Amino acid sequence: MSMTGSDRYDRSERLMWAGRAIAxxxxxxxxxxxxxxxxxxAAEVxxxxxxxxxxxxxxxxxxxACARGAKVTAVDAEPTMVDLAARAAPTADVRVAALPELPFSDGEFDAVTANFVxxxxGRPGLALTELRRVLRPGGCVGLTIWAVPPDAGQALLGRAIQAAGAVRPPHLPTGLAPEDDFPRDENGLSGLMNAAGLRDAVCETLRWNHRAGAEEWWSGPAAGIAFGGQMVQSQTPRVRAEIKRHFDHLSAEFADEDGVLTLPHAALLARARR
Ligand SMILES: C[S@@+](CC[C@H](N)C(=O)[O-])C[C@H]1O[C@@H](n2cnc3c(N)ncnc32)[C@H](O)[C@@H]1O
Known part of the structure; x- marks a missing residue:
């Protein structure tokens, strides 16, 4: 069977997270x-x-959720993440599993969460249909994703990458197939939830300032985390150094007198019921 665009997207995500849990x-x-x-x-946990x-x-x-007294099952597609999660939540049942196919029966859970997942x-609509399937009737799903356009703190790395003239390597997908994509705004996310058969979908924008040292903030991309990190890691040493130089320069816009960055972020928080 030939590989579709969404299969390629999911495969590239698997490679992107592989071995990167600690970073x-x-x-x-x-x-x-x-x-x-x-x-x-939002998920009424x-x-x-x-x-x-x-x-x-x-x-x-x-x-x-364990600290709230919930009975927790947690899954991740990346085994090194599962190892860390099992240590962070020792009373939870933690396993390797990947959307869009989860190894659970219909209606097993009161609540499902997916924080920035x-x-x-590759197929967000199909993933939501699967989250709905494992919820009991009346159960709640809670989700977050990054909002588009990004806030200034989110845009910092992209600006440094662009200023350095870095080019996207061919192995990195440009984005989702148009038929799988959706607007990353409140209406777009709640519309996708409705289309997946969920009901009473509500979405709001969360805005906050993340505070991090410049070197901590750089450590994620330097380790290849997320799309920006993959862009950084796939460049030649010369271009990587240029990105870092621009990053250091642009970071100054966000730094206080101690050098700590205050980075504005915007995310979408949505909930709906089965
Ligand atoms: C940005 S991280 C968010 C992790 C966590 N929810 C948190 O709040 O920190 C995205 C996570 O989703 C996992 N992931 C990516 N695609 C997945 C899929 N198709 N099924 C399950 N997990 C996936 C990655 O391995 C990674 O651990």
């Missing part, structure tokens, strides 16, 4: 953790809820 945990995980309390509230956290990464959502799958 992610030391960089972007702290950024993504910001949304966790609101995400758990409380004592005794049966929760599935998909794309759990180092287990930030899973651990917070739907923006990493």
């Amino acid at each position: 992610y945990a030391g960089s972007y995980a702290r950024l993504c953790a910001h949304a966790v309390p609101q995400l758990l509230d 409380g004592p005794g809820s049966w929760l599935l956290d998909v794309g759990t990464g180092p287990g930030t959502v899973a651990a917070a 739907l923006n990493h799958v």
Whole structure:
């Protein structure tokens, strides 16, 4: 069978995350953790809820849900993430599994969460249909993704990459196939949830300032995390050094007197019911 564009996208995501759990945990995980309390509230996770956290990464959502007294199952496509999540949430059932096919029966969970995961799958609509399938009738799904256009802190690395004249390597996908893509705004995400058969979809924009040292903020891309990191790592040493030089220069816009960056971010938080 020939490989479709979305298969290629998913394969490139698998390679992108492979072996990078510790680097992610030391960089972007702290950024993504910001949304966790609101995400758990949106999915109505409380004592005794049966929760599935998909794309759990180092287990930030899973651990917070366990602390609320939920009974947690968590999955991630990347085995090194599963190892970290199992340590972060020792009472959770943590396994390797990948959207769009989850190894659970219909209606198993009261709640499903996916924190900054739907923006990493080749077929977001199909992924949502699968999240809906494993929810019990009336159960709640809570999701976050990055908003487009990005806020200034999110745009910093892209500006440095562009200023350095870096070119996208052929192995990195340009984006989703048009038939799989959707607008990364409140209407776009709630529309996708409705189209997946979910109901009462509501979406809001979260805005916050992430504070990080410049070297911590650089450590994610330097380790190849996410699309920007893959762009950095696939350049020649000369272009990589140029990106870093522009990054250092542009970072000054966000730095306080101690050199700590204040980076504005915007994300979409959505919830819906089965
Ligand atoms: C940006 S990280 C978010 C991790 C975590 N939810 C958090 O809040 O820090 C994206 C995660 O999604 C996982 N992932 C990407 N595609 C996936 C898929 N198709 N199925 C399951 N997990 C996936 C990655 O391995 C990675 O751990």
